[in-house]
Amino acid sequence: MAAGQPVVVLPENVKRYMGRDAQRMNILAGRIIAETVRSTLGPKGMDKMLVDDLGDIVVTNDGVTILKEMSVEHPAAKMLIEVAKTQEKEVGDGTTTAVVIAGELLRKAEELLDQNVHPTIVIKGYQLALEKVQEILKEIAVDVKADDKEMLKKIAMTSITGKGAEKAKEKLGDIIVEAVTAVVDENGKIDKDLIKVEKKEGTSVDETELIRGVVIDKERVNPQMPKKVENAKIALLNCPIEVKETETDAKISITDPSKMMEFIEQEEKMLKDMVDEIKASGANVVFCQKGIDDLAQHYLAKAGILAVRRVKKSDIEKLSKATGANIITNIKDLTAEDLGEAGLVSEEKVAGDAMIFVKECKHPKAVTILARGTTEHVVDEVARAIDDAIGVVACTIEDGKIVAGGGAAEIELAMRLRDYADTVSGREQLAVRGFADALEVIPRTLAENAGLDAIEMLVNLRAKHATEGNARYGLNVFSGEVEDMSENGVVEPLRVKTQAIQSATESSEMLLRIDDVIAAEKLSGKEAGGDMGGMGGMGGMGGMM
Template sequence: MSQRMQGQPMVILGEDSQRMQDKDAQSHNISAARAVAESVRSTLGPKGMDKMLVSSTGDVTVTNDGVTILREMDIDNPTAEMIVEVAETQEDEAGDGTTSAVSISGELLKNAEDLLEQDIHPSTVIKGFDMAAKEARSQIDDVAEEVSVDDREVLKQVAETAMTGKGAEQNKDLLGELIVDAVENVTVEAEDGSSVVDLEFLDITTEASGTAADSELVEGVLLTEDPVHEDMPTDFEDAEVLLMDTALEIEEANADAQLSVDDPSQLQQFVEQEEQQLEEMVETIADAGVDVVFCQKNIDDMVQHMLAKEGILAVKRAKKSDIEFMREVLDANIVSDLDNFSGADLGSGDVTYDADNEWFVVEGDNSHGVTLLLRGSTDHVVDELERGVNDALDVVAAAVADGLVLAGGGAVEVELASRLRDYADGISGREQLAIEAFADSLELIPRVLAANAGLDSIDTLVELRSAHEDGDQNAGLNVFTGDIEDTYEAGVVETAHAKSQALSSAAEAANLVLKIDDIIAAGDLSTSGGDEEGAGGPGAGGMGGMGGGMGGMM
């Protein structure tokens, strides 16, 4: 890159630097973003397919969860990474709808490219997309149905819809009940009368044994641990509980430390001093009225014996996540140093040991904590089950907090597209074309749902448009029968919050890409890749920008 200065070129970039400008830069970025969107499109909906992800170390993940796929892919392109951020934002904010958000963003960019080729300025397209997204979000509130924490059946349908097509689908009836029960347990009423779902009081524990049908909801914290000493009591009511994240043992000396002993009595004295220190630890705990100790680290054998003599239950090497969850449930503090420990740090609750299952259940006196125990035949099955249940928990919590749900199966997208076209008719500028392009992009969802179910996407879209023109705003696709029906009545229910967030994330990501007209790379800037759609998605070759491409899995 150079500029002329007093008739001489001024070089301001290194000789290895490369630059791409204007339409070339826009085309490069759009191809990269569309390739990411295309990579997850086949996973959308109940009939979507799974992806097998193999890491560089050989770890295998089988999933159709959009955000998991994109996080595990070895993406080395800045534009593509921006689209991955769409999925991560959607997951963080709404818990579900990641594949929809990414797919819509890719379709927005595809339609935007057509507008750019018609010499419509990027800023006009960006403004039109902003207007369309704002109007669509306002229309979502108009078409949504109200729901509360007492509407168990609707909330169960929300959970089942989120799990359909995932590893949890085969047992979605049971899991849906457990999820609604769990959310009810951790829902509290705020001062303004609204419902607040406190997911900090909900934990998920997995176990690779049995089947998903054996999953259960446990009131309190579930710890798959045993007492450290067989003579310890195992059950307490109104117990004073100490949580520790440091070991109950003498800190080991430095490896290079040496002890000089002149006679055996000195060695005995050293041992007695260690014993005294351990006794002081136990005495401090006992004097504070502690009944139960849950320790994240090790507990010395002598301390175990002395705690058992004091009638104190102790568990060692508890998981950090369990310790932190008990802190919430028991309203306790985690103690790191017994020298600065007081009774105010203790929590209070009931502790019960199930010898058959070899686990403890800890319930707080004034809390509403619950644990969802998920079972599956293998680690892979349990991992995918947990991902599906996590999504379902998030959307049910969002439905309770937001109080609004929508018909699924592409119903809301077709209705919003129709309303956006009506809205576009009232816009006089070129933004009208961008709004219409936004409407067309929304209809990607029912088209992909149909295609993934082996149905004709064009025929499906025509039928859906006709039904919505006749006033059936809840008309969606039943992918199992291929029929167009009222999906809300059929139990295909999604949250308004997830849908609104998906539209916002998709529009913002598309606009961010469209605003770029210049790419300057310090090293090699790959420009390979065409515009034709192939098996790898549109412009898949264009993923190879800036130091690599969309390579293998991490």
């Protein structure tokens, strides 16, 4: 090889950041994401308005919604958004908490890296701290019974406080507890999909109601059908009420006009037979997943049967759970035993749209919350608040353990972790201390968002925990005082805390392990160049948002 000739390993449109550069960049990206949602934390958190490229607007302070709607290019930032998504999927609430803690852990890690502490030592220290945190949380958690509706309501209200639906939190708390307790299975587990949240704007949040059954956003297929059926016997069909087409492509040639009439009459007879079979089973309401022929609609209307077509598969399944009906794939198999029951099935106008209400089911294992709000954006935010609250109530029923909110748990964890750090040898001790300091970002942020003096509040909280030995003292952002959060009814499920801290720790560890970023630029119409397009301008974070 000729002397002085460069060795080209990577193509020219690839950028590479190594060592501290890569770490600094990733940490910065993570911290920017955390800073973005930080101001939304707590009862006094602010909202964000997100406008997409089509001009659609979302106004929310729900951490995961903000992060999902933001168009983020940076790969490290995307990894932090995954934390929020996992938190949402696993527990339904605490997404902002998880991301804010992750951002603070990264900030503390950066301080340690600047002191020449090796990333693997920071990671080891964080792992030790996480183990200890899980231990302490189990110690300070309080048992709650699945039938303690008062406590479950407080948990739902804590989740709703600070969101758009806050003014109706009492009523929503009751509705959510009723809904969740209705769908608990015999093993004490809860499938949140069985609680349908139907959104309709036009009136205030106070008009939100729980329907012990299912609401279908459809109308009757024929205006001649009854609008209201009491003591409904419900048939659920997964087959069309139409003349079946041949399986293979077939051509029928009719040469005689009389044969044509016979053919049409035969089709009509087939449809009439189908309706007769439905009628014979005793059904007076039919929900069909497929289509219903116009003529069949006429026969059903004559028979006084209310029918709805093209109902979503998920809604059919919920109807089955709510009414006890079996889903039938062939009308010939329909019998009286397959029918479900409901006290009332009616078509009602809600905000100008016709909807079918299946109410008064005896033991519904699927229910519907009809969320209301004055405008589309308000009702969307109400539905998000309901969704989060359903998650936390479900967690509490399944686990039976809660901790105090208002930053109480975090202050207690930080205090005990500092004591534990003294027992850790080596430089890992610094990382454990950093972890303890990072957890205090939650009470500090709660204070900042409420316009209180964060340092003063932190000092007061620490003093109260140290002198009283009570892990329930947190920050009441409304009075600006340090109070017993359990007495104030500010409580959260244990799982929300454990999951948030665990996800935050694991994602920050993952980012700290990265010491080399190799990224190809996005090829655009112009010459691929500039500041690392494929990574959203990683150098200056230009493409972050």
